[in-house]
Amino acid sequence: MKAAPAVQRTLLDLAEIDIELNRVAHRRGSLPELTEITGIEAEAATSRDAVTAAATVLADLRRDADRLEKEVDQVRARGKRDEDLLKGGNVSARQVADLEHELESVRRRQALLEDELLELMERIEAAETQVSVAEGELAEVRQRLGDAERRRDEALADLGTVETRRTEAREAVVGSVPEGLLALYERLRAQKGTGAALLRARRCGACRLELDRTALSELRKAAPDDVVRCEECGVILVRTGESGL
Ligand SMILES: [Zn+2]
Known part of the structure; x- marks a missing residue:
């Protein structure tokens, strides 16, 4: 030739x-941001799981508390009814003794349930903290992911600019061969x-x-x-x- x-x-x-x-x-396929993003995405998945787990615990505790509150209301109503009957005075001495006996047991039950509810409220508070800690961690991971993605996009845009420029130059050279x-x-x-x-x-x-x-x-x-x-x-x-x- x-x-x-x-x-x-x-x-x-x-x-x-x-x-x-x-x-x-080659650079486009081996940007350090790509490995970084894969790593952060795995972290984000773990963080999301942690948020879901904490939120489930909290929801269960709140449901327990609702049930317990209803029970406390029922016991209180029962006590109130007994008290009203006693105050009304329209009962026999035998009934008075029975009502007083029942009232005593109702009040014991009420105190027990209220203690239980109080303990549950403390656990709810701890679970709420747990949820916000997990959400905070997830937000932080998402922030880092966004940063890394932005840096990747910037690097890709720079490479794209170089590529366009070089491709144009190549076309000019090729024309003379x-x-x-x-x-x-x-x-x-x-x-x-x-x-x-x-x-x-x-x-x-x-x-x-x-x-x-x-x-x-x-x-x-x-x-x-x-x-x-x-x-x-x-x-x-x-x-x-x-x-x-
Ligand atoms: Zn050679």
Whole structure:
């Protein structure tokens, strides 16, 4: 294949742009924020579970307290009824004794239930604290998640800007490369990751190997517009004044 030396040299610009585009693609998949976000998302799931667990405990305790309050109301009403009957005086001495006996047991029961309710209220208060602590932790984790996501988005936007700029530059360069040479370059790039490299001080810029005597003498014999390839890695070798030929 033949191509004017100046045209061959534009392949170096193209190769440089492609290296940058590869770097952008690699960077996009390996942003530290991505690992960070995965970690925080796991933390958020744990925090959400903790909130749910604390809220369930609290709801159960509140239900118990409601039931107990109703029971206390019933016992109080019973006591009130007994007291009213006694005050009314419309009862026999036998009934008075029975009512007093019952009232005593009702009051004992009421005191017991009220103690129980008081204890339950303390547990509710502790459970409420637990819920707000868990909610606070979840809010903090969500905040960190939001920060990390914002940083990721900023990094992706920066990479997108670089990519757009480089892609535009690539299109401009590609326009000046003949079709056949470009096809060879693209095929090599797809196979080897690099399509062309500078031969500098007898070394291939892609595989970094120094050309042996035979290869060098072949290159010296080649015409300036011959498209030559590295014997080791196969990329197009672009010769300039730095090539050491
Ligand atoms: Zn090479």
